Amino acid sequence: MSRHLIPRPRTAAGRAAGLVGAALGVAAAVTAAGVATERALVRRLKADPTDPYAGEVFGQQRYDEAYRLEMPDGTDIHVEVVEPTRPVEGNPTVVLVHGFCLDMGTFHFQRKLLAERGEHRVVAYDQPGHGRSGRLETGEYDLDALGHTLRRVIDEVAAEGPLVLVGHSMGGMTIMALAELYPEMFDDRVVGTVLMATSGGLLAETKLVAPALLGRVGSPVLYMAGNVTRYTGPVIDRARRSTTNVAWLLTRKYGFGTRNPSPALVSYVEQMNSRTSADTVTRYLRTIATHSRFPALVALEGTPVLVIVGDKDMITPVTHSEEIVRRLPHAEFVKINDSGHVVMLEHADEVNEALLAFLGTCGR
16 A cells, blocks of 8 residues: 655545435435525525634644555545644544545544644544545445555554544444454554444434335345446436535434534535535445444443434434443443534534543543
């Protein structure tokens, strides 16, 4: 695997996240009626003068180094590293692992906080097929491959010292896959794990119909769906972009728990969703729908664990996090009121407070 340093520029810089990304694309593509009404509604909601994040610049954050890591299958992985400005001896490197139909920008507020404090090295990367990382040329994505990708990112840009892994939704599942594949890392390198709005299984219990059905229909239907999007994916993607008002409303409804979420945050999440191609969405469906990594949690029994979930999460409901905590009774459990699936964006202050307190217990 090759590793290429990307020159730093002058100014260095799912519907909702997680499992709902596929539903967003389909719903947006087939919903053509009422466009004028939806446009007017979205325009009114976006004009909220009380939006606290109206002036927030999303999608661009400082980094000290950026890399393009070439994986054995040829997929390029985009990685960014923020070096500490006030390093503290023994502080772990924080590795951020985002979810389905999102990108590293998921952790906008957490990365911003850690960079401003300057006490931890931060590594963020885009999962295969997401953000600025490349797509697989053939085959399907699977969680084992994502676990191997996380391991390669660690080996390449965080090869020494303690680690705290922070995973949201599919990112949490990726960490579980890493624990299953490389349990020795949790005896040696990993000194803490944060699991946000994720699941060790139980996906059939989700309140959304599509993921639950996908868990039952089996490989023939998923195979056909995959082939359809491989031939018509660009058409579906164009349809999704042409009906962004529908996608925006679905993102607002299913990604957030607050009655009136920040329009700027909704737009930010919807943009991340829409940048994920239909082909990528479909090729992830099988592995997410059949995900079961409860045995992997054994590897986390000897290190601190923080579990965070929004009480109104419709993608991975509270029961998923409760099951993780039942299997890891030493884990700290933070349930955030009036929050949906993108809890780290919707209630950034509460998540940041919990994260900082947790990091204080993970130093060596």
